[in-house]
Amino acid sequence: MTDSADLIERASAAYRALADLAETVEDEWQYVTDLGDAYLPSIEALAGGTAPLPAGAVAAVDEAIAEIGLITDPHKAIDWLSTFPHVVALALGGDVDEETEPAEGADDAGPELPAPDEGSPFRVLRRPDR
Amino acid sequence: MRFQDAARDARAVVYAGIQADPLVARVATLLADATPAERWMARAVMNGERTDPEVWRRIFPSLFGEGLVGEGPAGETRGRAERLLAASLDVANRGEQARSQYRGAVVEELTAQLLARRGGPVRRERRVLFDGVPAEIHPYDVTVESPAGPEVYDCKWGARGINADVLNQLDDARAHAADEEIELAVALVVFDARRSAEIRLDRSTARRDRTRLVALETIDELGEGHP
Numbered sequence: 001m002t003d004s005a006d007l008i009e010r011a012s013a014a015y016r017a018l019a020d021l022a023e024t025v026e027d028e029w030q031y032v033t034d035l036g037d038a039y040l041p042s043i044e045a046l047a048g049g050t051a052p053l054p055a056g057a058v059a060a061v062d063e064a065i066a067e068i069g070l071i072t073d074p075h076k077a078i079d080w081l082s083t084f085p086h087v088v089a090l091a092l093g094g095d096v097d098e099e100t101e102p103a104e105g106a107d108d109a110g111p112e113l114p115a116p117d118e119g120s121p122f123r124v125l126r127r128p129d130r
Numbered sequence: 131m132r133f134q135d136a137a138r139d140a141r142a143v144v145y146a147g148i149q150a151d152p153l154v155a156r157v158a159t160l161l162a163d164a165t166p167a168e169r170w171m172a173r174a175v176m177n178g179e180r181t182d183p184e185v186w187r188r189i190f191p192s193l194f195g196e197g198l199v200g201e202g203p204a205g206e207t208r209g210r211a212e213r214l215l216a217a218s219l220d221v222a223n224r225g226e227q228a229r230s231q232y233r234g235a236v237v238e239e240l241t242a243q244l245l246a247r248r249g250g251p252v253r254r255e256r257r258v259l260f261d262g263v264p265a266e267i268h269p270y271d272v273t274v275e276s277p278a279g280p281e282v283y284d285c286k287w288g289a290r291g292i293n294a295d296v297l298n299q300l301d302d303a304r305a306h307a308a309d310e311e312i313e314l315a316v317a318l319v320v321f322d323a324r325r326s327a328e329i330r331l332d333r334s335t336a337r338r339d340r341t342r343l344v345a346l347e348t349i350d351e352l353g354e355g356h357p
Contacts, residue, residue: 030333034333035329059188059191060191063188064189083322087189087190091189
């Protein structure tokens with residue numbers, strides 16, 4: 001696995017955990033789900049290239065992952081569901097503002113990926129028809 | 131149609147104190163000349179858990195990387211980012227309760243500063259009154275009170291702040307103005323990603339087809355001519 005793919009896997013896992021926290025705000029469940037549906041594939045698509053990562057990118061994304069890992073307030077988590085993808089994209093020199101289809105074979109990503117949570121709003125992303 | 135100062139209740143008086151804090155103007159002034167990457171940094175810092183500047187320098191290597199030193203353009207870029215980081219941390223250090231009010235005040239001040247670049251009469255916390263129509267309780271955050279092309283703006287720190295009440299108030303004002311044959315421009319300024327704001331709007335059934343959306347990536351548009 002490339003550094004980029006490994007890094008994005010960590011970022012995606014952190015984003016899913018953030019969404020799990022955010023969705024405990026019941027009134028905002030739909031918005032949280034919609035943000036995840038939009039941004040998670042965009043984050044995953046940042047791993048696509050084979051070009052070397054920009055200087056400091058790994059430390060930047062890992063530090064951003066650590067930052068959102070500190071959040072315990074679900075309302076703050078909602079704010080970061082919008083912010084975190086852009087912070088990661090800036091570190092990697094990518095873009096998360098375009099619609100992105102989930103990568104081919106996303107269902108076969110390997111055993112080290114966290115198991116899909118049937119209660120997660122992102123389980124729909126793992127359906128083959130998307 | 132006419133504009134009027136909003137009546138000040140106790141909450142408004144407290145908020146006015148925050149709006150008048152020099153820190154708000156300082157952050158807004160820096161944001162007005164910032165790049166999109168710097169604005170994302172400021173948003174992240176003001177939303178952040180940690181207040182150690184080194185953490186944020188590591189998260190944004192394109193703004194604080196090792197090559198960004200010296201007296202040339204690279205050093206100037208770094209210096210601008212450092213000033214914005216310091217100001218954003220000052221907001222973050224105000225504590226959880228206060229910082230959300232500061233953030234809202236910053237977006238309003240930023241909007242006002244950018245609109246003022248066009249030279250129009252920019253005002254804050256104003257209501258709009260129409261003949262025969264009960265006045266809205268909530269004032270508009272920012273107004274441009276040009277007789278030739280009046281404008282009203284509602285400002286939000288995050289896309290989550292968009293709701294039906296806000297959208298309806300903006301569109302109602304536009305419609306009532308149209309009844310008086312006045313073209314009132316109405317807009318929502320969101321210091322968040324356009325994509326997130328559009329996601330929020332997509333679920334709303336409130337009428338918004340005549341309401342302009344200004345997001346973090348496009349906020350410079352406010353200073354660039356009449357909408």
